Amino acid sequence: MKRAILVKRNDPRSDERKNELQLSELRELAHSAGYTVVGEIVQTRHPDHRYQIGRGKAEELALQVRDMDAEKVIFHNPLTTMQIYNLSETCRREVIDKFQLILEIFATRATTHRSKLQVELARLEYELPRAKAVISILKKEERPGFMGLGGYENSYAQDVRNRINRIRDELESMEKDRDSLRRLRHAKGFALVALAGYTNAGKSTLFNSLVKEDVMVKDMMFTTLVPTTRSLDVEGRSVLLTDTVGFIEDLPHWMVDAFRSTLNEIFLADVVLLVVDSAEPPETIRRKLLVAHETMWEQLQEVEIVTVFNKTDMLSQEELDGRMLALGYLAPNPVAVSARTGVGLDALKEELRRHLPRWERISISLPLSEEGMSMTAWLFKEGVVHSISYGDSIDIDLEARDGVINKARSFAKEHAMVP
Template identity: 50%
Template sequence: MSKDQKSSSVILVMRISPDSNPVSVSRKMDEFVELAKALDYKVSDTVVQERHPDRKYNVGSGKAREVAILARDLSASQVIFYDPLSTSQIYNLSKLCNEAGATCRVIDRFQLILDIFAQRATTHRSKLQVELARLRYELPSAKMLISLSKKEERAGWGGLGDYEDSYEQDVKKRISRIETELSKADLEEDARRLYRHKRGFFMLSLAGYTNAGKSTLFNALVDENTESKDMFFTTLIPKTRALEFGKRKVLLTDTVGFIEDLPHFLVDAFRSTLEGIYFSDIILLVVDFSEPAGHIRDKLVTCHETLFEKGTSTIVTVLNKSELVSSKERNQKMDELFHLIPNPVFISAKEKTGLDDLLLEIEKNLPPLYVKTVSLPNSKVGASALSWFYENGIVDEILYGKYMTFDFCATEDVMAKTDDILRKAEKI
């Protein structure tokens, strides 16, 4: 085994409750493996134990020692647990691995997700969001973290008390500074969204479980080459592009994917990213329709819990990868899942089939446009006012004479402002 292979070799450990559903366990393990692959890790082995949680090791002491020996024999660089580990559990497990002769890092699934986000974060804002999530994750065990890391350096019992308190306060201060900076950035983003709506832009957002094909669909709709690898969290930073939709001005945003049991500190840190979904006129909820019906159901429930938390947008369910499903299987899945699939559209983002049907469904669900016949004085003042109408709605063919007359199409909010524009044009 090469040095590079050694450094990327990992062991995945999952403890399951005695009453766990085997299908659910299998799905979670598959997702666990995909998360590891998202960082190009080689999964050398997976370990599953059915039992109630152990306070010291999470798994039983015998299984913990077995994992430590396995880590040594497989030269694993990391042992990753599905369940969240306390600081003392990480310390105890790391100690077992060291005693067995294994040189490895012990982390949990939450830390793995943080590592993925940290690798994918490229903007200042996303890096701050990742750091905020990490600090919130570490804060509850800040004192224990220092206590255990400095255990051998203690002069006496409790000798690091002042240092532990200082570290905890430093973490809290850093969290406060990041929250303040992100709040300012959120206000700027809210202002941009409001500006876009006032200018007559319709907002569409792609949402859905990670790896469902959102970025592939984004590329197909806007004719772009956004990264769309077959791995989790390829889209961490939302991307917004204009979408050609007749004369309507539409903005489409690709967002970070949902995932089962997403840590609350990550959801909180990336709350502003989700806000973009909540303020959309339409949410395109992308689903991998080739998966088993039970998997689809569980993932739709996860998505709906997030989307319906505070959002009121219309949802169009985009059933992607439909080319992989037979007609019989399609009907069976629809019978079983119809209550979770509002406004369904069958597509293949990869093959670019079904996109016309999707565009028709989007058009059907966009906010209605209102039409008004407008007359502006044929002057410099009128020309200036005319530019406002072009920027905020749809201007049909203009008839020129003493006045410039045309039909103006816009949303109700924009249409309400036209009287003020017309009065100003007539007065000057």
Template identity: 50%
Template structure:
């Protein structure tokens, strides 16, 4: 059995959240992190029955102090907690030591950290073969550095709180490495197929627009508003794990709009690496709509924008429109003040409300203005069956303006440079 997984977990669990706070850290920043930590549990329908904090530097054995660790164990017993979740990353030995205290106090619970919580959320939301492989890869990369410690702990007579480690063999580390290699190879093959699809879409005149931003900013609601469709858009983190793509027309230009997984602070590198191919779908977009919950306090928005930029801007050369969502909740003067305060992090801003529809048409116009320029050329096709067949190709691959009919069908054709490079061949076949 995997020591990071539970047997027969209920649909809803009692959880205790633990956050150790560095003495020299910012109080407001810690408060925001704690709130976000609590919000994460809602994605799994868990109930937070207690929140325990301690201001101190990390303890090697328990992360928190030994007295606080015993307090956590007693709280887990008294409040019948199924999970004790630490904000800070825990080592394998720390998980073991805290689990042992809980077991001795009479509590039956799983001890885990925030990374494992996020990974559980991703595992629950993964429905495609590729996304399941990505989650498994992240889990294996997390386990690998601790593989030998797991084997050592599994041989101890006391296996407190692990739910039954099972008899791990000394080959456990090698088994993990082999599984990582196999999954990596399979994902590389999938990435090549995805890249081929991107190239095909561009050759056929589609512009790729991606929705990105901090999780729970309203990306899925905006996606619904733009494509006139109902996809899941709940008030919780990571409602979108598998990118959704739909086609729409903006001023006769063919757009493929993709809703992507949201960003989050301190996202573990194991998870970022495993889902890098998904993020690259954003990097290679013609345009990125960076969605922001503009109703939040300015300092929270600043932090989330910085996290989004760190994720996006290192590789992205795409145009970025900053979509200031939920702007209907404030007066124009407050919007202006916030925008001025954050203007160094906001480019091409637009105020919208994905929920009410406010500003959606303005956003559509802005997308049209910022898409890559089209090349325009006058095309003449014979007014016969072969010309009609060729005309269908032009409609499929670009923008056809009003046609003048006579011996020839003459029209202005606008398309990307890739498509325009193939236009002469289409005309030649029609002659």
């Protein structure tokens, strides 16, 4: 594994506990990207415009890089192009920030054409405001005079803009196709349910437990980059369940925009299962729930949310009750489960069933004939038959979407089974 040193500058009045959580998350991200962390440097001060950390601390970092034979330096703080250049010159190693690290992870996890386009778009969106500075730095020795490379810099930036526009057009076209597919699924009676939540909350494990499949699960961040959809029966209702990319704190707008079509799997769902790792400390859960709500808030005003307190097998009932009580204001419709052991999954399906889009429920009589039996078989397939009895007619207690109800009524009327 590649050897890396992590660096974090804390603001003088920042919360100590939050700083610790952010550094811990940076460690997890580095691990997910395949790095071995061989050193850490933390400094509390206001940002230095040249190095982000102070000049003396940057020189200390350079010594640690050499002593630990580190291959890369990873900052938690966003870095400007000039800061990256100065730090790289001082340390003689590649220097990146948290967002570049996330892009590295995304690039290794992207397996479909769409996800690769999204990663490239995010990289270009990150690069665009820095394009001029990058070219200035790389070419400064070749310039005949101040701003002598202006034409070349502007050309490079325009090339980046053009590529961004082409990728956006292609992704938009793909999204139109997916919208058509969503509408078709709704017309066929499928409710759309999305798993959402902070990265590494156990969404993929829960997905596997519900649909009895084997989507890749690892104890690392962003294992799910390409959404996976499977059918699920929820007390007779046909549901399409989608596992989605996890959230993370302080994602910049350019990264959210790049993965907008992936997030639409959440935004266009009928119900969102918001998954949290209940084994984490309450303050950590609270912070991650806030990130999830902030990410989804504008788009999910009318969408039903069920909060899934996962990994309950890792704490006592008393600890679980305390967390669910303390976090109730951020956790609508809470359900406690262990995706690993299967405890609570039946209760989760019951809660999910309550929040699916409502279907009309009617009692209807069909003729006891070959046509009536054929219609009955179709109703079993397309709706939920709560009870059925056979006598002079076929009497059915049916719950279904509007299209099915209307067709059943028309059939019964045509065969003189209704007034």
